[in-house]
Amino acid sequence: MTNSYSSINISNLSEVESTLTALNDAKKNAAEKGDESRANQIWRDIQALKVVSTYFTTINNIKEQKYRDAWCKLEQCEITCKFLRENSSEEFYKKSGADFVERYVRKWQSLYPYCMFISPGMVVGYYTCSICNHKIRPRSRCKHIKGRIYNGELCTHQAHDIEFKEVSIVTNPVQKFSVIHDDETLDFSVLEYLCSHISSPFDEWEAHWTTKKFPRDRFNSVLKDHKCPCQSGNSFGKCCKDKVEIEIPHVDFELKNGLNKNVEAERFPY
Ligand SMILES: [Zn+2]
Ligand SMILES: [Zn+2]
Structure with missing residues (x-):
C-alpha cells in the first residue's frame, strides 16, 4: 500500500486527526494568499487521507461485526472517492490509495446481504x-x-x-445509507468469513460467486415452510425438499497473501 502519507500511521486516529488539522490550516493559508493551485492540491491530500483512513476504520468495524456502521462508512468512502477522482489526475488518484479504496468499497458492498x-x-x-x-x-x-x-x-x-x-x-438507491432491513434477521457470515482470513484492511482479495451441490441430508434442519436454501425465494417444501442434492450459492475467496490455513473451513450455515 503506497500513499502520499507513508510517514503517517493511519491506524493511529489522533495522528490522522492532527495531520488533517494541519492540512486544513495550510489550505486556508494558501487560499487566503490566493494560491489556488496549492489550496486545491491540499484539498486533494485531505480527501485522500480521509478516504484511506475511513476505509481502514471501516474494515475494522466489519471485523468487530459492526456491519451497519461499516456499511455507512463504505458509502462515505464511495462519495469522497467520486469527488476526488473528478478533481485529480489519474496518477495522484492511484498513488494516494483512493483508487484501491474505490475498487474494494465496491467489493465489500457486494458481500452485504442488503437489497432494500x-x-x-x-x-x-x-x-x-x-x-x-x-x-x-x-x-x-x-x-x-x-x-x-x-x-x-x-x-x-x-x-x-x-x-x-x-x-x-x-433496490438500487442513489444513496445507500437508508437500509430497511433489521440486521438481526440477516446473514453476515460471508463478511465474517472473509475478515477472519485477511490480516490487514489493505490485503487484496477476489470473490468468485458460484453454486455448490450438497447432499440432501445436510439440510435436515431446514423446515418445509422455511425459505429454500437454493435462494429461489420459494419455500423449501415447494422447491428443493425432495432433491437428492441441493445446489446453494457459494463464494470462493482468492487472497493475494494466501488463506490463513488455521481458519480454513468450509462455510455451511445449515
Ligand atoms: Zn458560484
Ligand atoms: Zn430450492
Whole structure:
C-alpha cells in the first residue's frame, strides 16, 4: 500500500486527526494568499487521507461485526472517492490509495446481504452555490461547476425550502445509507468469513460467486415452510425438499497473501 502519507500511521486516529488539522490550516493559508493551485492540491491530500483512513476504520468495524456502521462508512468512502477522482489526475488518484479504496468499497458492498433501501422523494425550492452563494435559476447560473474545486473548496449546490413528498422502497438507491432491513434477521457470515482470513484492511482479495451441490441430508434442519436454501425465494417444501442434492450459492475467496490455513473451513450455515 503506497500513499502520499507513508510517514503517517493511519491506524493511529489522533495522528490522522492532527495531520488533517494541519492540512486544513495550510489550505486556508494558501487560499487566503490566493494560491489556488496549492489550496486545491491540499484539498486533494485531505480527501485522500480521509478516504484511506475511513476505509481502514471501516474494515475494522466489519471485523468487530459492526456491519451497519461499516456499511455507512463504505458509502462515505464511495462519495469522497467520486469527488476526488473528478478533481485529480489519474496518477495522484492511484498513488494516494483512493483508487484501491474505490475498487474494494465496491467489493465489500457486494458481500452485504442488503437489497432494500428507502428513497425519499422531495421537492426543492431553490439551490445556492456553496462557493459564491448565488441563487441558481434556469437562466441565472454562476461560473462555478458543481463537483469541482475552487481555491480548495468543493462546489456543491445546497438545497433550500425542502418539502418531503413521500418515501419509496428501492433496490438500487442513489444513496445507500437508508437500509430497511433489521440486521438481526440477516446473514453476515460471508463478511465474517472473509475478515477472519485477511490480516490487514489493505490485503487484496477476489470473490468468485458460484453454486455448490450438497447432499440432501445436510439440510435436515431446514423446515418445509422455511425459505429454500437454493435462494429461489420459494419455500423449501415447494422447491428443493425432495432433491437428492441441493445446489446453494457459494463464494470462493482468492487472497493475494494466501488463506490463513488455521481458519480454513468450509462455510455451511445449515
Ligand atoms: Zn458560484
Ligand atoms: Zn430450492
